[in-house]
Amino acid sequence: MKAIAKANARGFSLVELLLALLIGCSLSGLLLQAVLAELTSGQRFARVLRERAVARRTLELVRGDLLQARGLADPAALAPACNLAGRSVVLHLDTASGPITYSLGKPAEPIWRGQVLMRCGPAYGLHGELGSGAAQNRVVLDALAASAGFRAQPAGAGVLQLELAQAWADGGRLSSRLPVAIGAN
């Protein structure tokens, strides 16, 4: 009896302590991993929401340009107002303020990811109207898929379907579309 009491008073052995430490560390590691995964998932969800809103606004911007245009134009007949640096023309519009060209291709600056959609055309005024100054060539949206990142194709009589496809390095994807009634244009 005395011997047991003495053994208890000695505390934990080294093996017991190491085992407890191992279990504690494993549990903490698992918990940390779960928290990090949750955080990453939350950040990814927030980014998808943010990018979805930007994609929607991009389509609305193209729609606004389409509605202000006299019609679709042929780049061979009406030259774009900017140097497109090898990017391919995906939508070319004839407007009263000059041509507006949307092109898809590699970005000129390293901050943009994937393919970029660029708009070459007159700047906007304080109320969103097309200005009369020199054409500006600006990145509208990045992270577009290499193929079919932006498409504007007929979808029935007088309707043009605008489609965006984005892809990120971590595997995230986003598709957005907006039909535009171009009427007599």
Place this chain on the structure above:
Amino acid sequence: MRRFEQSQASSGFSLAELLVAVAVLGLLTSLAIDGGQRSLARMRVEAASRRLGVGLEAARRQAQSHGQPCALELGASGWSEPSGGSLAGCLAAVVASSEQQDSDAVTLQHNLPGALRFSSNGLILDGGTVVIAAPGTELRRCLVVSLPLGVSRLGRYTGPLDGPPSSSACLADGAL
């Protein structure tokens, strides 16, 4: 044997052992303080970068929801109402980034115009690059604002410390 163990146990630590322990503790503490300060400086840079983005979005939303163009000016401590020009300030952005950074703790360099204008339909009419840095960290964030939608991207700035920021020195960061 028992007597030897008892005498060893009761003798405590020698001066050399204590000095080594104190030295190790001091080294660990200094490493922790250094790491903590660097981490704090990085957090200041990250927070200031995000505040700038939040302010931009708030200003854009305000212009669109009120149907009135407005403008912002970027000062040493963040977004503020423009000091000149005829456009009203985008108060929402100033309020959204009201937790302004300490101008000594974070430095902002930018090539934005005096007044960054927002149209009544929520477009941004001016763009540029802002570089955010803080003493105590080598991390320099850059915020590139593109028009007309106001899409902004945060990256890692690799350009020279002085001189106006250049968007070509702002690299996409995989961690963002």
